[in-house]
Amino acid sequence: MKKYAVIVAGGSGLRMGTAVPKQFLDLQGKPVLWHTLTSFLDAFPDLEIILVLPQAHVETGLDIIHSTYDPQRIWITTGGETRFHSVKNGLDHIHHHSVVFVHDGVRCLVTPELIRKCYEAALEKGNATPAIAAVDTIRIETVSGNEMVDRNKVRIIQTPQTFYSDIIKAAFEQDYDSDFTDEASVVERLGVKIHLVEGESTNLKITRPLDILIAEKILEEREME
Template structure:
C-alpha cells in the first residue's frame, strides 16, 4: 500500500496577502485541490493525508463543501516547522511506501511518479531532481566565485521512502539542517537516490509562480500525463 502525505501546513508568507498560498485559486479552485486530484488520478487506492495550518482546518472543510470536493483524505494539524507537520502525519501513515509531496506542486507528471515508485523498491529513498540552468556563484561575505552548475540539482517532490526508514528518521529531534524529507532521512545514514523530475512540477510560492501555473494548467488541459 502507498501513502501520500501532502504537506500544506504553512501560511505562505512569500506569496503575500492574508490567505495561505495553498488556498489561493488556480483557475477555478484552490491550488491544494488540484494537487490532491493529481495524486488521486495517479493512484485512487493510495492513502491521502493532508497537513494543514491548525487555524485553517475549519476553512478547509468549508472549501471542500463549496467546491464539492469529495476525494477521500485525512487531515492532520501542521506543526511549528515542516518537520513537525510530517511527524504528525507519519503517525497516521499505514502504507509500506510513503511519499511526501508539497501541497503547492500540482503538476508532477505520472511518468515521474511511476519512476519514483519503481526505484524506491530497490533504493529505499528516492527523490526527483532537475538540472540547474542558470549560472551559480558561491557567496562568502564580500567575496563570490563561480561554481560549476553541473555539480548541483534542483530538488522537487514527491520524495518517496520505505515506511520503516522515514519513520525511523523522524524519531530524532528537529535540526536546522532539515530542509526537506531527504535531508532528514540522509541524516541517519541513508543514501538518497535521484531520478529525473519534470520541469512543470513547479512549487507555487509567489505571484509569478501562480501566473505560470495558470499557463501550465491550460496547456495540460488536454493531456493525460
C-alpha cells in the same frame, strides 16, 4: 504495497502578498491544493492521503477534500512548529509497511507520471527524490567572497520525496535540527544514501504571484494536449 502521501500545506501567503494562504489561492477555478490532491488521487487508485494543515485552516481543508472525486481516501491532521514537525505528525498516522510520498501542498502541477516514477524507484532503491538540473550559472558565498561552481553537478530538489515507511519513520525519530530542510536531509542523517530521479521542470512551487500566472499557462497547455 500500501501507499501513503503526506501532503504538507502549512504556508501563510506572506511572500504572495495575499491574505489567503497560497495553498488556497484560485487556480483555474479551483484552490491550488485541490490540484495537488487530484494528482495523487489520479496516480494510484489505492493511495491514501494524509493532509497536514494548520489548525486554523482545517475547515477550509475539509471543504476542498469534499470537492475532490474521492474524499474517502483523504484525511487531515494538524501541523507542527516546523516542516519537520508537520511531516512527523503526518507520519504518526502510518502504521503499515508501505511506500510514503512527502509532498509540498503548493507543488500543484506534479503529474501522476512523476508520482509513479518515484514509487517505482523507491521500490528498487528504498527511496527516491525528484531533481532537475540547474540551468543558470551558480555561485556560492565563501569566507573570501563568492565563487562559481559547476552547474552540471548541481541539482534542484523537488517533491514528492519518496521512501519506504520504515526508513522515513525511523529518520523522524531523530531530534529536530535546523539543517533539516527537506525529508531527504533527515533520512540522509541516518547514513542512508539518497537516490535522485529526474523531476519535472513544470513541478514548480507556488511561492510568488508570478507562479500563479505560470501555473495557469501550464494547465492551459496541458488541456490542449
